[in-house]
Amino acid sequence: MYGKERYSSEHNFSNMTTSDVCNIWDNSECEGTVDCPPRCPRFFDKKGRPMMVREFNSNDYSSLIKMYNSLEVDDQTMGVPPQKTKALEQWLDYILSEGWNLIANHDDRIVGHGAVTPQSEDEPEFVIFVHREYRDRGIGTELVKQVLAYTESMDYRNIVLDVAKTNQRAINVYESLGFDIVSETPMYKQMQMPLQKPDVQAFQQPPADREAY
Numbered sequence: 676m677y678g679k680e681r682y683s684s685e686h687n688f689s690n691m692t693t694s695d696v697c698n699i700w701d702n703s704e705c706e707g708t709v710d711c712p713p714r715c716p717r718f719f720d721k722k723g724r725p726m727m728v729r730e731f732n733s734n735d736y737s738s739l740i741k742m743y744n745s746l747e748v749d750d751q752t753m754g755v756p757p758q759k760t761k762a763l764e765q766w767l768d769y770i771l772s773e774g775w776n777l778i779a780n781h782d783d784r785i786v787g788h789g790a791v792t793p794q795s796e797d798e799p800e801f802v803i804f805v806h807r808e809y810r811d812r813g814i815g816t817e818l819v820k821q822v823l824a825y826t827e828s829m830d831y832r833n834i835v836l837d838v839a840k841t842n843q844r845a846i847n848v849y850e851s852l853g854f855d856i857v858s859e860t861p862m863y864k865q866m867q868m869p870l871q872k873p874d875v876q877a878f879q880q881p882p883a884d885r886e887a888y
Contacts, residue, residue: 742787834867836854
């Protein structure tokens with residue numbers, strides 16, 4: 676895959692955590708380089724705490740399980756993530772083996788996970804989950820932008836996701852980022868992001884060149 680081969684192996688971004696950089700770093704004036712990932716992996720949450728977004732690697736598995744153990748039944752969308760341990764591990768193993776995965780780190784702790792799966796499809800589905808203690812801090816929004824910044828350069832036409840109709844907060848976030856509602860059931864809305872949208876390319880701007888992005 677584009678991101679995994681080019682950026683994880685050559686630049687080792689997959690092993691970066693927020694402890695690898697000073698806790699008071701400020702990348703707001705960074706103009707980027709040709710060697711940077713599609714979107715800067717460093718960002719601040721709404722509380723001003725430094726975060727890092729990077730690709731998942733096998734050493735992250737137990738920490739990712741812990742993040743999912745923080746979630747409850749009302750965090751599920753269409754039955755995922757599963758609540759029981761064995762079912763959760765089976766679902767996660769599928770996501771990790773068949774999908775393309777990014778995680779958000781804070782102090783060496785996984786606090787968010789975004790995945791595109793199956794990566795073999797031209798319109799894969801997108802899932803995103805954030806640790807309960809880290810909600811409403813902009814982490815989910817940043818993960819969406821990170822995923823879209825990477826997938827814009829992959830061979831996908833659209834990214835699709837399902838969201839519960841009762842989760843209006845998530846629907847508002849997805850719409851603000853450019854997702855469109857394409858179908859509905861009594862319980863869920865399916866949303867889609869065409870990867871040719873100008874907003875997707877805007878997510879790749881370096882920190883110094885972006886405001887709303």
